[in-house]
Amino acid sequence: MPITARAALQPDPGARQLEIRTVDVAEPGPGQVRVRMGASGVCGSDRHVLEGDWTMPSPTVLGHEGAGTVEALGDGVTGFAEGDRVVMTWFQPCLACAACREGRTWVCTAASSEQCLLPDGTTPMSQDGAPVYPYLAVGSMSEYVVVPQQALVKIPEDVPFDVAALIGCSVATGVGAVLNDAEVKAGRGAVVIGAGGVGLCIIMGLALAGASPIIAADVNPESLELAREFGATHTVLSDASLPEKVREITGEGAEYAFEAIGRPQTIAQMPACLKRGGTAVIVGLPPQDAPVQIDALALAEEGKRLLGSNYGSTVPARDFPLLARLYLDGKLPVDRLITNRVGLEGVNDAFELMRQGARGRSVLVY
Amino acid sequence: MPITARAALQPDPGARQLEIRTVDVAEPGPGQVRVRMGASGVCGSDRHVLEGDWTMPSPTVLGHEGAGTVEALGDGVTGFAEGDRVVMTWFQPCLACAACREGRTWVCTAASSEQCLLPDGTTPMSQDGAPVYPYLAVGSMSEYVVVPQQALVKIPEDVPFDVAALIGCSVATGVGAVLNDAEVKAGRGAVVIGAGGVGLCIIMGLALAGASPIIAADVNPESLELAREFGATHTVLSDASLPEKVREITGEGAEYAFEAIGRPQTIAQMPACLKRGGTAVIVGLPPQDAPVQIDALALAEEGKRLLGSNYGSTVPARDFPLLARLYLDGKLPVDRLITNRVGLEGVNDAFELMRQGARGRSVLVY
Amino acid sequence: MPITARAALQPDPGARQLEIRTVDVAEPGPGQVRVRMGASGVCGSDRHVLEGDWTMPSPTVLGHEGAGTVEALGDGVTGFAEGDRVVMTWFQPCLACAACREGRTWVCTAASSEQCLLPDGTTPMSQDGAPVYPYLAVGSMSEYVVVPQQALVKIPEDVPFDVAALIGCSVATGVGAVLNDAEVKAGRGAVVIGAGGVGLCIIMGLALAGASPIIAADVNPESLELAREFGATHTVLSDASLPEKVREITGEGAEYAFEAIGRPQTIAQMPACLKRGGTAVIVGLPPQDAPVQIDALALAEEGKRLLGSNYGSTVPARDFPLLARLYLDGKLPVDRLITNRVGLEGVNDAFELMRQGARGRSVLVY
Amino acid sequence: MPITARAALQPDPGARQLEIRTVDVAEPGPGQVRVRMGASGVCGSDRHVLEGDWTMPSPTVLGHEGAGTVEALGDGVTGFAEGDRVVMTWFQPCLACAACREGRTWVCTAASSEQCLLPDGTTPMSQDGAPVYPYLAVGSMSEYVVVPQQALVKIPEDVPFDVAALIGCSVATGVGAVLNDAEVKAGRGAVVIGAGGVGLCIIMGLALAGASPIIAADVNPESLELAREFGATHTVLSDASLPEKVREITGEGAEYAFEAIGRPQTIAQMPACLKRGGTAVIVGLPPQDAPVQIDALALAEEGKRLLGSNYGSTVPARDFPLLARLYLDGKLPVDRLITNRVGLEGVNDAFELMRQGARGRSVLVY
Ligand SMILES: [Zn+2]
Ligand SMILES: [Zn+2]
Ligand SMILES: [Zn+2]
Numbered sequence A, B, C, D: 001m002p003i004t005a006r007a008a009l010q011p012d013p014g015a016r017q018l019e020i021r022t023v024d025v026a027e028p029g030p031g032q033v034r035v036r037m038g039a040s041g042v043c044g045s046d047r048h049v050l051e052g053d054w055t056m057p058s059p060t061v062l063g064h065e066g067a068g069t070v071e072a073l074g075d076g077v078t079g080f081a082e083g084d085r086v087v088m089t090w091f092q093p094c095l096a097c098a099a100c101r102e103g104r105t106w107v108c109t110a111a112s113s114e115q116c117l118l119p120d121g122t123t124p125m126s127q128d129g130a131p132v133y134p135y136l137a138v139g140s141m142s143e144y145v146v147v148p149q150q151a152l153v154k155i156p157e158d159v160p161f162d163v164a165a166l167i168g169c170s171v172a173t174g175v176g177a178v179l180n181d182a183e184v185k186a187g188r189g190a191v192v193i194g195a196g197g198v199g200l201c202i203i204m205g206l207a208l209a210g211a212s213p214i215i216a217a218d219v220n221p222e223s224l225e226l227a228r229e230f231g232a233t234h235t236v237l238s239d240a241s242l243p244e245k246v247r248e249i250t251g252e253g254a255e256y257a258f259e260a261i262g263r264p265q266t267i268a269q270m271p272a273c274l275k276r277g278g279t280a281v282i283v284g285l286p287p288q289d290a291p292v293q294i295d296a297l298a299l300a301e302e303g304k305r306l307l308g309s310n311y312g313s314t315v316p317a318r319d320f321p322l323l324a325r326l327y328l329d330g331k332l333p334v335d336r337l338i339t340n341r342v343g344l345e346g347v348n349d350a351f352e353l354m355r356q357g358a359r360g361r362s363v364l365v366y
């Protein structure tokens, strides 16, 4: 039986404010699961869609990092039961192609979630019979969602929903960039450009992995202060002289650099922040059609590497439980990321805070 | 006792023709060795200097890939004897810094060879008492050279000098980019942009490592024909549609791409030639101050990697003997690269052939 | 509708001869597929079962490396159609656990195939209503089999069934041990102990990956002769002095050693065949309860590694098509492995040939 | 000018007590350095020699982990000056062979230090003209030593000698086994068998790298208590049921196991403590001629790996400064390892404490 849900909707691609509307949510079809949302993060990717940087099918229910409780199962779902606490993944690989089978699910080419569609090509949300698209086939800024079972990973009872929601996106992305992409080794130095939600998660990941020094760079001194709480050993104001500042601290440059904003200018700064043989990782997604000017001669002569990182190269079934356990162990202070908890109706205020460069993350709680 | 040598000299940075002159070559100092040259390759890097793309101290004796016979030893040289057959390395690391000690000699920051100087800060060549600079502290386009002992690696008797000279640069660079940087796994597809000297070596390396398919791309149909002899399974004319051509052959794109020219436009094409999760390697050195426009969004979203490769991340003491043995085993047809053997006085003709886009490599033989 | 099939059956664990019997084969259940067999390899693992070395449920239809044609699909099977040509995998992972999701399917702990059962805990074969167990849930020495869909990988039209069958076990195991486990780099030396079916596949893999030298060791001179055809550059008779013989050829020892028999004595020889820092891989499965005496002091002092390899750490969806293409490219001469093709009724003769140490492999063709 | 030094001498291989004697210490020859010792650790390897487990040239000055001050330089020494504070390395590679040049110095085959000799084949110590052998060419239980320059690494002023001495052996060995050999990834579980000096360093390394859980196993409850201070999250008494205890905590077994004692029985337990696909590392050196009984079938079937680790695969020039910085950062509490500081004359008491299974480490201070 279809149900209705209150959801934060972008009515058309030009709208810059979300509207809280009631949408119809279909019964879960074969292999699908309905989840009653417990929490949804408010993330930079949602903002990119809201500001029209990226093209998405419309109208769109935003939200892609969420956690909640399994409420109804479609046919053939195995491994889940009503009442299970789950985190969502916003990239839903086919699990059948060679990339998926070799564990590089993040490079699956058959994922329909990027088109905001379920694997069967449909959308479970509608309004007056017209389709509504859950962002990345999640749409977690809704009281209820229907997702394919491969979008779900169970989490322990003692991990609260707001923490769990962030594990599903920012934490996986940031910590994953450190562990899965850069494969940071203890005792090496790193610089992180941008100390927002994902940047702080990268810093957490670096502290976890024993990196030293950990240099946070941002234009906002308050963000830098927060960065220290997550493990930054040094902080610098981000400007055109960033490479020199990194060299002052490290001598020869950092072994690793991470860009967590998606600005072409700061991405371009990374190679010059590195020591010879170092590794730069692009974590922030730049706007479409904004090429980055890379000094390829320096890259080649100095044996440097530039890695693109999508979702922290996360394997959710392995990494979400692992991140949850590290949180419970006190080794990943995910809860400290959350500086603002609001209800669904507070969503536009939450985006406004983000626009103003507020420290930490907002989470919608239901 | 100093000696004299006939050498190919660029008298000033503006000169586009080399002059064959007699230069004075000092006695080998402590830790230095005098080598009677047997062969010197004529390489794209020499041409970059000759054409003023890169700034070097002047006057300059060109040549940086050479092989010859040890003729005299300075004090304290160990491990070499008169009569030893040796290949030269044009990057002469300090062997004492942390990078050198961990085997990443190609990222040593204390190498003086990039300034065309011996480790003691001097140059062994002069003319009428004025300093002359051997390119990369080698200057192999000279009958005799004096180099530091860490520039030398012994080679087996049965490897001819012309083959040995190429092992010291193009082969190490191209095969090394495949084995040491990309770490190509058998059965994966690769595209190589530019089928000149280094490009053919990359193709040889790919064939050696079992890559499949191996796609050569060049603007010159004759070069593509030659590429097949070195192991290319497919060839395509290089133009703006290269990514589509690679996709026609591979389906989802190549797992690896290599750029062997140093053109910003073709370096920028690499990410689009790759399948998701693939790896691009910059082997050709672009001109100074020519940034490359990279589609960073695609890099990040598709988990692609862009690696700079310097000297194939070669460890000469390990790799030169290994490459020599593979040549002797018939697994690396290095000799087929050499399409033109000339004396020292033929050097300007050899560069002219290169300018005309001739197939294969010229080698000066003494 | 159930069907009947002629199959090679071990009636009880004590029997040393197979009997050709008619068994009942159930309809394919949900997620299951019926395959009409085209070819089945006769492999050392089958022999271990036949000789009572390993305990299996009984009666058992032997055969675990097979290829054939899809004939009937159970409910919910996707990605396969009647008439598809397929290779089978004898290890059928759950595809849901963390190990499976991160691409290490060979370490899945939830695979029922090791108990000769389908994922639903049943066996599709029976005789007079009593259960019959297909070895490793395959039982390819039968005209028809029913397997779970994750046991199947499609292969190109132009790969013959006998070659395809071997890709499904010996080739995947041997080449995979080289590419996936040892991650052999070109130009390094290797010794392979045992030049039977799997050993020859290891040698093929080493030649593919550019290893040099490639030393084959066996007690049978004829096997050594065959090894040369697959790429061995040196051959030695296997005895207690094997480490010295390897050192005579390599100087300091081999970088890699592979044991393809499963004899404790030859497994124990591997570390001494290696140079310092080298890697030994156990590919052959030893009998149960036969510990191997390892010189742990040498292992530790000399920084050597001993790796267990199961199924070549194969990811079938990625590796079987890759191996098939390398066969079609002429880079893996799998067909030359097959020295004996017989019908189902020749199966006991085939095992007898194996007991006599015959060169190459027998394949049953239907 | 030769000098004399008080040193702890094992007069003959049968002696179980050291004698404090005056020995002659030669002038530093070419490439050699005289160091005035500041501290020397008392390590399990010294004890193996003292108890006759390993054969060494005799008489022997024990001690191989030391730190001190450069006092005199032989000819041709570069990079060191009088007054430099230095740590010693007890494995002194040739720096010229291929292994050394590729950064795997710990597999150098040309190191004379294992024979307790300087690279020129001499010993710098003597008594009444008869040679005395410094253990591993260090002999740090002496007021003065003469070592080759490649045995020295400079350390920052603010690292005390006792901490520095331990960095040179136990810490490098234990943390290196984690970072360089096992390459432990954050969030994975590990068990460490033996919570003595090296075991505690392994535990420190695991905590640094973010491993979770970290299980310490020992027969001594006091050692387990200490293990918790270094980062163990769980402790278990070591006995025949260790694998079951590890499984109780981890479910499927640990991803990593480390043996830090050198007992064949506990080395043999490691594979059973691992989950499928896990990695075991032999860090403790077993007595000579004591083979370990390995379950090779389990190793192969379950894709497990057994790695020998020598000196933590340390690159001293890279790793000692890195470990020193991590100590200064508070990320490696090396000082807490030291539970007993004594003068040279207390050396026999220190060994006696070790025999009694005392917690932590003794350090001789000068
Ligand atoms: Zn997929
Ligand atoms: Zn997000
Ligand atoms: Zn060159």
Ligand SMILES: [Zn+2]
Residues within 6 Å of the ligand: B093, B094, B095, B096, B097, B098, B099, B100, B101, B105, B108, B109, B110, B111
């Ligand atoms: Zn250096």
Ligand SMILES: [Zn+2]
Residues within 6 Å of the ligand: C093, C094, C095, C096, C097, C098, C099, C100, C101, C105, C108, C109, C110, C111
């Ligand atoms: Zn599984």
Ligand SMILES: [Zn+2]
Residues within 6 Å of the ligand: C043, C044, C045, C046, C064, C065, C169, C170
């Ligand atoms: Zn088989």
Ligand SMILES: [Zn+2]
Residues within 6 Å of the ligand: D093, D094, D095, D096, D097, D098, D099, D100, D101, D105, D108, D109, D110, D111
């Ligand atoms: Zn060495």
Ligand SMILES: [Zn+2]
Residues within 6 Å of the ligand: D043, D044, D045, D046, D064, D065, D169, D170
């Ligand atoms: Zn020690």
